[in-house]
Amino acid sequence: MDTEITLIVDGHRHTVKVDTRITLLDLLRNRLGITSPKKGCDHGQCGSCTVLRDGRRVTTCLTFAAAADGSTITTSDGLRGEDGSPHPLHRSFLDHDGLQCGYCTPGQICSAAGMLAEAQAGWPSAVTPLTAATPALDADEIRERLSGNLCRCGAYQGIVAAVTSVAEAQGLAGP
Numbered sequence: 001m002d003t004e005i006t007l008i009v010d011g012h013r014h015t016v017k018v019d020t021r022i023t024l025l026d027l028l029r030n031r032l033g034i035t036s037p038k039k040g041c042d043h044g045q046c047g048s049c050t051v052l053r054d055g056r057r058v059t060t061c062l063t064f065a066a067a068a069d070g071s072t073i074t075t076s077d078g079l080r081g082e083d084g085s086p087h088p089l090h091r092s093f094l095d096h097d098g099l100q101c102g103y104c105t106p107g108q109i110c111s112a113a114g115m116l117a118e119a120q121a122g123w124p125s126a127v128t129p130l131t132a133a134t135p136a137l138d139a140d141e142i143r144e145r146l147s148g149n150l151c152r153c154g155a156y157q158g159i160v161a162a163v164t165s166v167a168e169a170q171g172l173a174g175p
């Protein structure tokens, strides 16, 4: 069965008819040509398909496109400034060698952006700090909070360094 949905993706409005069984990931990649979210496992296990949906990180392979009707989606590409300038996380991943092949990188960056937004918001109740005594973002906390995003190249040291650097710049790092 088809249904019509409207989404805003990286600032652009899309109204499309979709099969109710199609995932948001397949809609983005195959119908809209937005390939920044990557298909790794297609089973919610790797995080490479992560985007921000209304500001919160979601795995698009586990989200039906129809269920995302009316949402605002931000991919890693959409985190760039209005003038096309890179987001601080983009720069930091380059500066700290937070990638090798780059396949997991857009998902890592979206997940990190979502985590930093959660911290900026004072950790909404649904995402309370994992370590109550040290809610600030130290390396252990960052590792835990990004643990849904796998990197087959094993670039974790650079990834954590890159995110820590941005957290520090935003006054969110700890202890």
Ligand code: FES
Pocket (backbone or CB within 6 Å): 038, 039, 040, 041, 042, 043, 044, 045, 046, 047, 048, 049, 050, 059, 060, 061, 062
């Ligand atoms: Fe979605 Fe792996 S492709 S979690």
Ligand code: FES
Pocket (backbone or CB within 6 Å): 098, 099, 100, 101, 102, 103, 104, 105, 150, 151, 152, 153, 154, 155
């Ligand atoms: Fe290759 Fe992460 S950089 S999978």
